[in-house]
Amino acid sequence: MYDIATRVRVLGLLTGDRSVNSVSRETGVSRSAIRAWQSRLEPLPRLLHHATPCRGPAERAAYAYLLGLYLGDGCISPHPRGGQYLRIACADAWPGLIEFCRAAILAVRPGDKVSVQQRRGCVAVTAYGHHWTCLFPQHGPGKKHERRIVLEDWQREIVDACPWEFLRGLIHSDGCRITNWTTRVVGGVSKRYEYPRYFFTNTSDDIRRLCTDTLTRVGVRWTVLARGSVPFNVSVARRDSVALMDAHIGPKH
Template sequence: MYDMETRRSTLALLAQGRSLNSVSRQTGVSRAAIRAWQRRVEPVPRMARDCRPQGPADTAAYAYLLGLYLGDGCVSPHPHGGHYLRIACADAWPGLIHLCRTAVVAVRPGVSVAVVQKQGCVMVSSYDRHWPCLFPQHGPGRKHDRAIVLADWQREIVDAHPWELVRGLVHSDGCRTTNWTTRAVGGVTRRYEYPRYFFTNKSADILRLFTDTLDGLGVAWTRANAKNISVARRASVALMDAHIGPKH
């Protein structure tokens, strides 16, 4: 296994504009390994490499849970082996807490799920040795500081259940709001209200996953700023309402 210094120095050569072939020849590292380091520089923990689960028992529930995880979740090791999946859910949305717990059990039937009260939120937590395999995007540090790329098998699930992924992302880091504007009609200023969806995330990769999925679903969106995506066109809001709706 290559150490972190070798991995980072190899990627630094690429950052200088060198070709993949020339860096591979100079370092002796295969092109496949270098490409893998571009996606994730940290070594995959041995448990995750050796883990061979049957896959999520319910793929639609998994697409939803993936959205929740990418927004407000983490996978962390237990000191004595195995891992915890933890997803933060605001106290204001008891329905979301229920949906999260239901999705966890649907994905891994038989696992226990605990709800731990924190300040302003609850942490939906589940212990299982296979969580690192089911969420290979896990790693040290914050998600927006590292590459977030779906594995091929995850992409197949998302392609089959795109609305479930979008629903999970919106339920974690999004909202449905009512905006208003004024317009002069016949010399009288009238107030108009209209619904709008927002999705907020600091990770460019997660934002791209969200917008790419919306594109495939025919939902029009705009970038409000560097970390906010807005859906405001009437037909697109109607689509979102049909499949997502406000949190509760």
């Protein structure tokens, strides 16, 4: 919910030749919201529903992990009769990840129902409830990489308290651990040299920044590798940092 001062400030940018699209990109406010404010500045009263008030996540570590999964491969959609669906897409190749995701949802919202639905090339772990938009206020229209992604203060407190769980969710969604190789000439003989590397790949600048800020906080050294002209690959290749990741992240199974 945006306050009146924010609404006035955003509408004040619509001067001269400024379009709603350009103001939306600058402020992160959706175009539909800006157009609605042009007709009515004051917020409409919220409708009450039968659900209990949102009390936040029941388990903080599980929420940090689920937040990482959501930022990578999650979405929220409304139910026609109220409430929302949370869906996390999990690759078929990682059945253990599907169970990790399901367990995290049940730990965060013990009263909600969780189902597993087969889709083409993946499994959608889905939960219905009335508070998913409360728990994930980053939800909004459009794709995540096309809008601002900023954690609320209470989310930041959880990530600061459970950084490895948050990183684990990010890596399990949009990351991987691979074995790279190169060749070295030793004594005139070319030898193959292998080494492990972690990657986190996401096209959202904000989500990558959340990842790298958290990596730095836990003492992991990282670099950003460009694919073409877009630097959206976060790489961890230093031996000590990879060992630290191995100790805390664990495989997708």
